[in-house]
Amino acid sequence: MGIDWYPLWNSLRIAAISCVLVFFLGIFFAYYAAKLPRSVKGILDVILTLPMVLPPTVCGYFLLVTFGLRRPLGILLAQWGIKFVMTWYGGVLAAAVVAFPLMYRTARGAFESFDETLAYSGQTLGLSNSRIFWRIRMPACRQGILAGTVLAFARALGEYGATSMLIGYTPGKTATISTTVYQLWRTNDESGAFFWVMVNLAISAVVLLAVNMLEARQKKAVRK
Amino acid sequence: MKTKRIIALLLAVAMLLAITACGANTAPEDKKTEDAAKEDTTPADTSTETETDKEKEEQKADEKDPVEKIELIVFAAASMTETMNKIKELYEAANEGITITYNFDSSGTLKTQIQEGAACDLFISAAPKQMNQLDIAADPEINTEGLDFVISESRINLLENKVTLVVPEGNPKGLESFDQLAQLLNDGDVFMAMGNSDVPVGQYTQKILAYYELSEEDLASAGKITYGSNVKEVTTQVSEGSVDCGVVYATDAYSAGLEVIDSATAEMCGQVIYPAAVLNISEHAEAAQAFLDYLTGAEATSVFESVGFSALS
Numbered sequence: 001m002g003i004d005w006y007p008l009w010n011s012l013r014i015a016a017i018s019c020v021l022v023f024f025l026g027i028f029f030a031y032y033a034a035k036l037p038r039s040v041k042g043i044l045d046v047i048l049t050l051p052m053v054l055p056p057t058v059c060g061y062f063l064l065v066t067f068g069l070r071r072p073l074g075i076l077l078a079q080w081g082i083k084f085v086m087t088w089y090g091g092v093l094a095a096a097v098v099a100f101p102l103m104y105r106t107a108r109g110a111f112e113s114f115d116e117t118l119a120y121s122g123q124t125l126g127l128s129n130s131r132i133f134w135r136i137r138m139p140a141c142r143q144g145i146l147a148g149t150v151l152a153f154a155r156a157l158g159e160y161g162a163t164s165m166l167i168g169y170t171p172g173k174t175a176t177i178s179t180t181v182y183q184l185w186r187t188n189d190e191s192g193a194f195f196w197v198m199v200n201l202a203i204s205a206v207v208l209l210a211v212n213m214l215e216a217r218q219k220k221a222v223r224k
Numbered sequence: 225m226k227t228k229r230i231i232a233l234l235l236a237v238a239m240l241l242a243i244t245a246c247g248a249n250t251a252p253e254d255k256k257t258e259d260a261a262k263e264d265t266t267p268a269d270t271s272t273e274t275e276t277d278k279e280k281e282e283q284k285a286d287e288k289d290p291v292e293k294i295e296l297i298v299f300a301a302a303s304m305t306e307t308m309n310k311i312k313e314l315y316e317a318a319n320e321g322i323t324i325t326y327n328f329d330s331s332g333t334l335k336t337q338i339q340e341g342a343a344c345d346l347f348i349s350a351a352p353k354q355m356n357q358l359d360i361a362a363d364p365e366i367n368t369e370g371l372d373f374v375i376s377e378s379r380i381n382l383l384e385n386k387v388t389l390v391v392p393e394g395n396p397k398g399l400e401s402f403d404q405l406a407q408l409l410n411d412g413d414v415f416m417a418m419g420n421s422d423v424p425v426g427q428y429t430q431k432i433l434a435y436y437e438l439s440e441e442d443l444a445s446a447g448k449i450t451y452g453s454n455v456k457e458v459t460t461q462v463s464e465g466s467v468d469c470g471v472v473y474a475t476d477a478y479s480a481g482l483e484v485i486d487s488a489t490a491e492m493c494g495q496v497i498y499p500a501a502v503l504n505i506s507e508h509a510e511a512a513q514a515f516l517d518y519l520t521g522a523e524a525t526s527v528f529e530s531v532g533f534s535a536l537s
Contacts, residue, residue: 004445069465070393085466086415086450168417168461173447186333186453187422 006172007180008199010088014176015157018095022152025096026103027145030111031133052101056161059098063166067093088174090167095156102151110144111137143215150211154204291321294511297343299327299334301350301424301498302454303385303472306479310527315518322511330454332422338373338503345506346516347374348382348498350455350473351424355379355499372504378513379501382520384534386474387428387488387496392465399469401486406436409443417461417470420451424496425458429471431493474532497536 033044051059067074067084077083084090114137122132138145160178167174169183177200184193300308305328312324327334327342331349335357338344349355356362359379360372391399397414399405408414419426433440443449452458455472459480462470469485473496477484500519502512518524525535 006445064464085464168450168452168466169420170447170450171444174450183420183451183453187420188336 004171007175007177007196010091010175011157011177011200012203014088014091014095014159014163015153017089017092018099018156019149019153021092021096022099022103022156023149026100026107026148026152027138029104030107033108034111048104049101051098052105056098056159056163057165060094060162060165063094063097063162067166085166086168086170086174088167091159091163091174091176094162094166095159098159098162099152099155102155103148106144106148106151107141110141110148113144114141146211146215150207153207157203157207158200293321293323294508295323295325296345296508296511296515297325297327298346298348298515299329299338299342299344300348301331301334302328302456303350303425303476304328304348304498305456307475307527307531307533311519311524314523314527315515322515324515328456330419330423332424333454338505339369339371343505343507344503345508345512346500346502348500349424350385350496350498351427352381352497352499353427354424355501358503359501374501375504375506375509376501378509378516379499380516380520381497381536382500383498383528384536385496385498386532387425387432387471387493388474388477389469389485389488390459390462390472390477390482391469391485392462392467393483395483395485396465397468399485402432402436402488402492405469405486406438409433409436409438409448412446412448415448415450415468417450417452417458417467419455419458419471420453423452423454425455425472426451428488428493428496432471432488435492478531498533 029044029048033041033048036044064085065071067077067090069075069078069083069085074083074085084093118136118140119132122136127135158178159176160182163176164179164182169175169179175183177196181193181196181200184190184196298308305326308326308328312326316322316324327337327344329337331351331354334344334347334349335354338347338358347355347358353366355374356366357369358371359367359374359376360370361374361376364370389399389402389405391397397408399408399414405414405416409416418429421427421430430440433443440449444451450461450467452461455476458470459472459476459482461467462472462482463480471488472482474484474487476482500516502509502516506512520535520537528535
């Protein structure tokens with residue numbers, strides 16, 4: 001086993017791209033959602049958090065109903081050559097949808113506990129809003145943002161239900177570590193399934209260790 | 225503050241009730257609809273104990289009652305879903321006291337569940353292989369684990385099916401036959417869905433690929449084949465238009481309203497035989513045998529033939 005490394009490359013690629021997408025989208029919504037009027041804020045919050053609460057297969061079903069190749073949106077996108085069904089970037093869509101609420105909620109929590117007087121001071125000093133955001137707000141909230149990013153990456157890497165329903169299992173094209181483990185188990189390839197389980201554990205361990213080291217280093221810097 | 229506390233308490237209680245209702249295995253009536261579709265073996269294991277205890281209690285109570293309440297658990301290949309559900313309605317209406325609970329899935333999965341201890345009275349598989357793997361009287365080359373679950377005298381070949389090539393509405397690749405499919409696969413010009421190697425229809429498809437001297441491994445690593453875990457998943461992928469074509473049974477094509485392009489001959493994949501047998505772990509072997517006899521009768525046969533099965537007995 002291990003001859004076909006595609007699932008590893010595919011899972012990492014999907015997780016990384018979803019993580020980047022979700023990073024910007026999550027922060028965007030977290031920042032602007034706070035500024036909305038109360039009524040809209042509540043409903044938007046529910047919609048944006050929904051994928052986290054729904055079972056992944058339910059999310060997968062919604063994605064199929066929206067982007068399926070017999071559905072209006074799916075047909076439209078297909079005309080431009082974009083097919084989310086049975087493609088690796090469909091996996092990015094699925095992973096981003098389920099990971100988004102994690103980034104969104106964590107970022108929102110971080111922004112809400114941000115001391116606004118820092119932003120006001122920036123304004124009195126004549127800084128533009130975007131400078132205030134990227135140079136004051138983000139660095140101040142970086143622990144929360146980092147935590148959200150890690151959660152989102154982990155969720156994207158471990159996505160199974162929605163991914164399986166949307167992109168299926170095509171070796172060499174859409175296979176991820178999670179769908180590969182399932183299929184190998186289903187076809188009684190115990191050693192193969194176990195191999196990929198170990199690979200996944202190793203990646204997760206490395207990522208978490210790296211994050212811990214990063215956090216520790218930041219805490220040290222802050223104390224000084 | 226008081227109202228908030230009361231509401232919180234009510235919500236907590238409601239949550240507890242919901243969890244206990246979903247988690248616990250209660251009367252057999254609950255199992256009918258929900259558990260029939262589950263794939264996990266663990267829930268099946270725990271429910272085996274509660275269920276057989278309840279059945280024993282019921283049997284003791286019912287010894288005095290005129291009508292004995294029996295729950296028959298039937299594991300059947302996914303391709304039989306529609307027909308078996310219809311037959312269940314007919315049988316239960318004619319036989320008071322009998323409730324049938326189904327578990328439909330790929331025969332490979334069902335065989336594994338039986339092997340792992342799931343409760344089952346009657347097993348109908350989509351290929352002789354899975355039945356042989358559970359039959360001690362079968363060729364040891366096939367029953368490599370020496371499993372003994374089948375009551376050999378009850379085993380019969382129930383149905384015959386056909387393996388077919390189906391396409392989504394509109395036939396995007398203009399497929400006309402298995403021969404043409406083989407050529408397109410060779411050229412890398414078509415995207416096909418098939419069952420994985422644990423699924424009988426997948427095994428038949430492998431035989432067809434071998435017949436055309438195509439390498440499944442090469443095609444798979446080139447990304448030309450996508451695998452489903454049972455025949456219904458493959459059928460859905462074709463219906464949704466996610467693939468150019470799929471290999472499923474004639475009966476699944478009929479039930480899903482898919483266009484059948486070509487049927488595989490016996491030379492290409494062998495005969496598609498569905499064996500059925502009562503299992504020796506059954507708590508209701510007689511009732512199970514009675515149901516199996518019914519499946520070979522005229523009423524059941526007409527249901528099977530209406531979707532494209534051929535009755536063998």
